[in-house]
Amino acid sequence: MSIDLTFGGRVKVPLIVAPMFLTSNPPMAIAACSRGVIGSYPAHATRTREIFADWLVETEEGLSQYDSPAPFAVNLVVHPTNERYPGDLELCAKHKVPIILTSKGAPEDAFGRIHEWGGVAFHDVASARHAEKAVAAGADAVIAVCAGAGGHTGTINPFALINEIREVTDKPIILAGGMSTGRDILAAQAMGASMGYFGTRFIATEECLADEEQRRIMIECTAKDVFFSAALDGAPANWLRPTLIEAGLDPDDIPAYSKGMSVINPKKMEGRYTRIKSAGHGVGMIKSVERTSDLCDQIILEYEVAKTEFGKFIGAPGQVSAAPAV
Template sequence: MSIDFTFGGRVKVPLIVAPMFLTSNPPMAIAACSRGVIGSYPAHATRTREVFADWLVETEEGLSKLENPAPYAVNLVVHPTNERYPGDLELCAKHKVPVILTSKGAPEDAFDRIHEWGGVAFHDVASARHAEKAVEAGADAVIAVCAGAGGHTGTINPFALVNEIREVTDKPIILAGGMSTGRDILAAQAMGASMGYFGTRFIATEECLADENQQRVMIECSAKDVFFSAALDGAPANWLRPTLIEAGLNPDEIPAYSAGMSVINPKKMDGRYTRIKSAGHGVGMIKSVERTADLCDQIIKEYHAAKRDFAATLASPERSLSTASLETSE
């Protein structure tokens, strides 16, 4: 299946605003779509399936008032342990959600169902083997979740992961992990990806569900404040060090990995999604709380400026390292 990543010219920059648990919502997704960026949210961020149904209606009504908006996307956890998955999938089918971002497992029936209503499925992967299994099951593209992504994250450098995925499939790659500017999107394309995937960069926006304290912490932090560990809930994840400390945990005593993943007192982790916050390595680019639409506009400008600069670099010998200059420096 060949994918038009401009979706008929509606996508103005190859970017998806990633679905973030307890952060993304319809207003944020609609605002992104209004600027030609694919907005999204996770189905499981809603407390009930009825609330999820309301979100879908809200999104469709909001987009119907816009002229030629980008399509929206919904994240579905397609693993059997997600009891809501079958019902949420059917709601997506009812509303013919154009883009489904799947994660946790790669069941063939899910991709078949998505294709039945004309949707496309992009699946999270963190290794070449994950990508291979997703493509075999019918995913239309893979989201390469690399080291540096916020929340539950991959652990492989983006250069290495993209190269390894390319050895097992020629399916489109959407690159995720530590990206935050329009220049990053161009760099991802230069690596062979079709789109970028930004999450952290959009947490400090007016429309999102993050509270003022979380947004304040995001503005104050940089990449050095991102703490990696799989010991908090059993999966590799990036957390913000200041929020761990505020929750009564000592990051210096938390290992990256531990046998059984049981080093954290469950009582201290009861509020991990309300007190302990996650972020990717791109958190340092957050300088203030912005409107989602304005942030999208900024990223689009950065992207086109980067394209012009890079074209000039390629066209001008003085602006690039030639073989001769390399030989001179040796």
């Protein structure tokens, strides 16, 4: 199935605002969609299925106030260990959510159910093998989670990962990891991706669920403050070093890997995860608290300027020079 990633021209820039646990919410998604950017949130960020149902209604009502907004997306953890998955999937079916961002497993029945109501499924992958399995199961596009992404992250360089994925599928690739600007989206497209996937860049927005302290930390941190480790919960992830220290942990004593299992005592971590924050390598581009709509407008402008400037750069035969600053 061929996908129109502009969704009938409603998407003004090829970008998805990533679903972030305890950060993304309906107001943030609505604000992004109103500007022509795909907004999203994770179903499992709500404490109950009833709250998730309320979020879906709030999103639909909010978007109904705009003329041709971009579609919204919901993240579903489609793994048997997620007890809420079947019920959350059926709520998405009831509301005919246009885009489902699936992660942790790639069951064929999930993709089939999404297609039944006319939705499309974009699936998280961190390797070419993951991409191959997802496409075989029916995913419409893959989200290439590369090194530098916030939260649970991939570990492969984006150039290498896109090249390897392109060898196993011609499905659209949505690139995630360390990107922050409209110029980054164009660079991703030059590499072979179809869209960008920004999470960290939107953490300090007015609408998100981050509190003032988290927003302050995001503004103060840069890429050097991002600490990679799989030792906290057994999965590769990027954490903010200052928040680890504030929670009583010494980053110098935490290994990068722990043979697939956490080396941090879960009982000792009770209460600490509310203080430990995650971010990707793009955190240094957060300079202030902004409205989501204003940030989307800025990214769209950056993207358009980048297309114009780089069009001039590559259009000069025989010219060799530094790429223009945009």
